[in-house]
Amino acid sequence: xxxxxxxxxxxxxxxxxxxxxxxxxxxxxxxxxxxxxxxxxxxxxxxxxxxxxxxxxxxxxxxxxxxxxxxxxxxxxxxxxxxxxxxxxxxxxxxxxxxxxxxxxxxxxxxxxxxxxxxxxxxxxxxxxxxxxxxxxxxxxxxxxxxxxxxxxxxxxxxxxxxxxxxxxxxxxxxxxxxxxxxxxxxxxxxxxxxxxxxxxxxxxxxxxxxxxxxxxxxxxxxxxxxxxxxxxxxxxxxxxxxxxxxxxxxxxxxxxxx
Amino acid sequence: xxxxxxxxxxxxxxxxxxxxxxxxxxxxxxxxxxxxxxxxxxxxxxxxxxxxxxxxxxxxxxxxxxxxxxxxxxxxxxxxxxxxxxxxxxxxxxxxxxxxxxxxxxxxxxxxxxxxxxxxxxxxxxxxxxxxxxxxxxxxxxxxxxxxxxxxxxxxxxxxxxxxxxxxxxxxxxxxxxxxxxxxxxxxxxxxxxxxxxxxxxxxxxxxxxxxxxxxxxxxxxxxxxxxxxxxxxxxxxxxxxxxxxxxxxxxxxxxxxxxxxxxxxxxxxxxxxxxxxxxxxxxxxxxxxxxxxxxxxxxxxxxxxxxxxxxxxxxxxxxxxxxxxxxxxxxxxxxxxxxxxxxxxxxxxxxxxxxxxxxxx
Numbered sequence: 001x002x003x004x005x006x007x008x009x010x011x012x013x014x015x016x017x018x019x020x021x022x023x024x025x026x027x028x029x030x031x032x033x034x035x036x037x038x039x040x041x042x043x044x045x046x047x048x049x050x051x052x053x054x055x056x057x058x059x060x061x062x063x064x065x066x067x068x069x070x071x072x073x074x075x076x077x078x079x080x081x082x083x084x085x086x087x088x089x090x091x092x093x094x095x096x097x098x099x100x101x102x103x104x105x106x107x108x109x110x111x112x113x114x115x116x117x118x119x120x121x122x123x124x125x126x127x128x129x130x131x132x133x134x135x136x137x138x139x140x141x142x143x144x145x146x147x148x149x150x151x152x153x154x155x156x157x158x159x160x161x162x163x164x165x166x167x168x169x170x171x172x173x174x175x176x177x178x179x180x181x182x183x184x185x186x187x188x189x190x191x192x193x194x195x196x197x198x199x200x201x202x203x204x205x206x207x208x209x210x211x212x213x214x215x216x217x218x219x220x221x222x223x224x225x226x227x228x229x230x231x232x233x234x235x236x237x238x239x240x241x242x243x244x245x246x247x248x249x250x251x252x253x254x255x256x257x258x259x
Numbered sequence: 260x261x262x263x264x265x266x267x268x269x270x271x272x273x274x275x276x277x278x279x280x281x282x283x284x285x286x287x288x289x290x291x292x293x294x295x296x297x298x299x300x301x302x303x304x305x306x307x308x309x310x311x312x313x314x315x316x317x318x319x320x321x322x323x324x325x326x327x328x329x330x331x332x333x334x335x336x337x338x339x340x341x342x343x344x345x346x347x348x349x350x351x352x353x354x355x356x357x358x359x360x361x362x363x364x365x366x367x368x369x370x371x372x373x374x375x376x377x378x379x380x381x382x383x384x385x386x387x388x389x390x391x392x393x394x395x396x397x398x399x400x401x402x403x404x405x406x407x408x409x410x411x412x413x414x415x416x417x418x419x420x421x422x423x424x425x426x427x428x429x430x431x432x433x434x435x436x437x438x439x440x441x442x443x444x445x446x447x448x449x450x451x452x453x454x455x456x457x458x459x460x461x462x463x464x465x466x467x468x469x470x471x472x473x474x475x476x477x478x479x480x481x482x483x484x485x486x487x488x489x490x491x492x493x494x495x496x497x498x499x500x501x502x503x504x505x506x507x508x509x510x511x512x513x514x515x516x517x518x519x520x521x522x523x524x525x526x527x528x529x530x531x532x533x534x535x536x537x538x539x540x541x542x543x544x545x546x547x548x549x550x551x552x553x554x555x556x557x558x559x560x561x562x563x564x565x566x567x568x569x570x571x572x573x574x575x576x577x578x579x580x581x582x583x584x585x586x587x588x589x590x591x592x593x594x595x596x597x598x599x600x601x602x603x604x605x606x607x608x609x610x611x612x613x614x615x616x617x618x619x620x621x
Contacts, residue, residue, distance in 0.1 A: 052488050078490035090485040092478050094546065102471070103478050107490030109471040113499050116470035117463055123470055128269045170490065 004063075005030045005206040006051070006174050011060035013046055013230075020046040021057065022230040028174065033200055033207045035221035035238075037214065039250060042227040044210045045087060048176050051208070052084050053077040065173055079107045081173030085180055087210075089159045093152025097143060097162050100151050101134045104169030134169055141165045141195060157188040161195070168199055175199070177209045181216055189213070193220060218242065226250065275465060292454055296447040304446050306563050311453035312514045313555035315460040317539045319507035321551035322464060325540055326473055327500035328480030329378050333390030334536045336397035337367040337505045339528035341512025346416045346522055347407050353429045355421030356452075360513045367509025368502050370397075375501035379494045394533060401524045413523030416516045432517075453514055457552075460507050464548040467503070476500050477546075542592060544604025553603040562588050 006028040013021040020043045028034045036044050049055040051062060053074035062069040069077050083104075092100055109130060111123040138144055141161050146154055151162055160180065167175055180196065181189040193216060199205055211217045217224060218238040226234040226241060228250040234241050241247055266272050276282045296304055316338060323329050341363040348354040348362055370393075377389050401408050408414060418432040436443040443451075467473035475496045478486035483493045516522050526532075535558070543554020562584040569575045569583030578586065599605040 054484065054488070074484075074487040075490050075492045078488060084488050086485065090482050092481040092485075094481060095474070095477060099474055099477075103474050103486075103489055103491070106471060106475055106478075111471060113472045116472040117466055117503065119466040119470065123466075124270070124273065127273060127470065131269045131272075166489070 003030050004028065005032075005065060006208065007061075007063045008047075008051075009061045009063075011047070011050060011057045011062065013043075013050055013055060013057045020230050021050065023060065024227070024230070024232050026225055026232065026235070028206050028208055029223075031200070031204050031206055032222045033196070033209060033220055035209045035211060035217045035224045036227060037211065037217055037224060037241075038227035041229075042250075043230040044227055045178060046230075047227070048084065048178055048208075048210065051077075051174075051176060052082055075107070078170065078172075081171075082176065083167035083170040083172035083174070083205075084176040085160075085163050085167050085178060087178040087182065089156070089163055091151040091159055091163060091166070094150055096148050097138075097146045097151055097154070097165075098131075098134065098148060100162060101137060101166050101169045102130060104166040105130045105133065105171075108171065137165050137169050140168070140198070157184055157191075160184060160188075160192065164192075164195060164199070168203065168205070172205060175205050175207045177207060177211075179210055179212065181211065181213055189216065196220065273469065275462075296450050297441075301446070302563065304450060306560055308446065308450055308453055308518050310556050310559035311450070311457040312511050312518060313536075313539060313559045314457040314552050315453075315514060316508055316511035316536055317543070317551040317555035318460040318464045318548060319504045319511060320536045321540050321545075321548060322467060322476075322507070323500050323504035324537070325546045325550065326467065326480065327476040327497055329497060329500060330383060330387045331390040331504075332387050332530065332533045332537075333374070333393040333397075334508060335528045335530065335532040336390075336394040337371060337508035338512035338515060338532065339397055339401060339524065340367045340370055341509030342416075342516035342522050342528070343401055343408055343512075344509070345513040345516045346414050349417040349419065350414065353417070353419050355419045356432055356517065357421065360456075360510055363513035363516075364506040364509040367512065368506035371501040371505025371508075372498060374505075375498035376494075378497045378501065391530070391533075394528075394530065398524055398528065401528075408524070411524065413521060415521050416519065418517045418520075449518060453518075456510065456514060460510070461548055461552055463503075463507070464551065468548055472496070472499060538592070542595065542602050544602035544607075547604055549607065550602060550604045553607070557603060561591060565591065 004027045006026075008024055008026040011021050011024045012019070024047060036047065038044055046055060050057050051069070053069070053072050053076070056071065060070070064080055064082060067080060069080065069082070072080070092103065095103070109126050111120075111126040115123040138147060141164065143158070143161060143165060146158060146162070151159060154162065164180065177196070181192050184192060196207065197220065200207055209217070209221060221238055223236065224238050224241045225232060226244070226247050233246045233250060234244040236244070271277065276285050295307060299307065316334070319337070320331065320334050323331055344363040344366045345359045348359045354362070374390070374393055378386050381389055402410055420430040420432045420434070422430050424430055432448065433445040435445070436448065467476075475486065475491045476499070478489065478491050479493045479496045487493050539554040539558040540551055541554070542558055543552070544550030565587035566580050566584040569578070569580075569587050575583055575586065596602065599609075601608070
């Protein structure tokens with residue numbers, strides 16, 4: 001097995017008595033696609049919020065490529081290489097697709113604020129250089145015709161793609177995908193699957209995926225982790241997990257567990 | 260209408276005036292602006308000077324409220340700080356205007372940077388209340404330092420040009436220049452100076468709007484959590500917005516002091532003035548530098564314009580000139596915002612779209 005990109009050890013998170021995550025251990029291998037599934041309220045999105053720094057776990061550690069993320073604010077985690085697609089699309093609606101994607105490269109810009117303000121040669125060069133990289137992503141995701149359209153007026157499926165593009169523009173090590181196919185039709189879901197595989201294979205970005213469409217998960221993911229009430233109840237290849245009685249119990253309430 | 264030029268390099272996409280038509284339009288505006296002091300009456304020249312001051316102040320507020328989304332009712336406080344810094348520096352140190360103006364901006368910016376951190380914890384109306392507090396504090400401070408500001412009686416603003424004459428007296432900016440047949444008196448000189456400053460402020464604002472720092476502000480305005488997940492430091496963006504905005508506003512205050520030549524604390528630096536600036540950027544269209552410039556020009560020119568127009572309307576003509584302009588101004592602003600909620604920006608976009616599609620309707 002290749003080295004670990006992301007390593008979670010004993011992550012605990014609770015909100016005034018509700019234990020959202022109870023000692024979760026999880027490892028995402030470098031360059032792999034790891035899925036997290038589980039019924040509603042299992043703590044999947046809370047887990048993502050811990051990784052991207054929006055929540056601070058009460059105990060446990062998070063490491064990205066050996067570097068400690070546990071106490072970092074979101075913008076620092078982003079700088080270290082964590083990108084994210086949100087469950088309900090969070091684009092900057094009044095900004096164009098291009099501006100949204102350039103914002104993904106915000107932490108990579110070399111120009112300082114006074115250079116931006118005076119529009120110096122350094123600011124202009126940074127703008128052009130990052131525009132070139134953004135154009136590659138636009139090309140990759142076939143977003144050419146929407147380049148200068150405000151993101152808020154695009155169709156839902158395209159907005160999802162722009163959000164993926166914005167995350168890819170960050171040149172992350174790890175991409176967190178919170179239900180990338182929610183609300184997409186069959187064709188758009190298949191497109192999204194192809195784009196995700198392309199991003200993984202061609203750009204070598206590791207992925208952590210939350211998804212309710214189990215067919216999608218079984219096809220794409222190399223390993224699957226199952227959360228239930230904040231507890232990691234199973235982890236393994238898709239086939240192993242699908243046959244795990246604890247998983248069947250969690251989803252249907254009709255397993256043959258003895259407890 | 261000509262078609263857009265084919266863009267083949269990214270640098271072309273970043274130009275402020277992208278094609279020859281835009282450049283020709285700019286040249287036309289520059290010509291009109293340069294010729295104005297020789298065509299306009301004294302009354303309209305004064306109005307133009309006030310409008311240019313408002314442009315600088317409105318660009319400042321647009322960066323804070325329009326770009327970074329931080330509502331401020333304390334705009335008048337920064338104007339007051341700029342104006343009084345200028346007046347005090349002129350009185351005490353006989354500082355020339357080209358030194359006093361940046362100092363005025365710096366003092367206002369220092370206060371802005373001190374207020375900025377409040378915005379990290381407060382948003383929307385709560386921030387508006389805190390900035391209102393800043394306005395009251397500033398006014399109180401200016402009142403309680405009579406040895407510097409002469410308190411309620413106000414103070415004269417001396418505008419030095421730098422250097423001294425044969426008798427050892429510091430040179431005044433108000434000394435007219437004679438260039439052959441052309442005489443540039445105080446108001447005309449002031450106009451050209453203000454034109455330069457207003458253009459500079461608009462240029463800075465425009466640079467910010469299409470650069471990385473400005474985009475980060477807009478991201479924080481629209482979705483601050485998502486912005487931070489993307490690597491934007493929300494606190495830095497907000498503090499930068501406060502700093503740049505209050506610097507420009509301080510300069511606008513300084514311009515106002517020089518134009519008025521005698522300033523008092525209240526009026527003009529009260530809540531009413533803050534609200535007027537908010538009205539300007541809403542009238543122009545929030546979120547763009549075009550909106551700030553157009554809104555400021557319209558807001559300042561509308562009142563004298565309406566005073567004149569009111570004289571031609573029956574019944575309205577019977578009112579006093581002040582009542583006339585207030586009434587018609589209020590009606591004009593309401594009608595504009597009902598017809599086009601995006602303000603002048605919305606009107607401008609409509610005009611542009613119509614011509615782009617001409618001769619078809621869409």
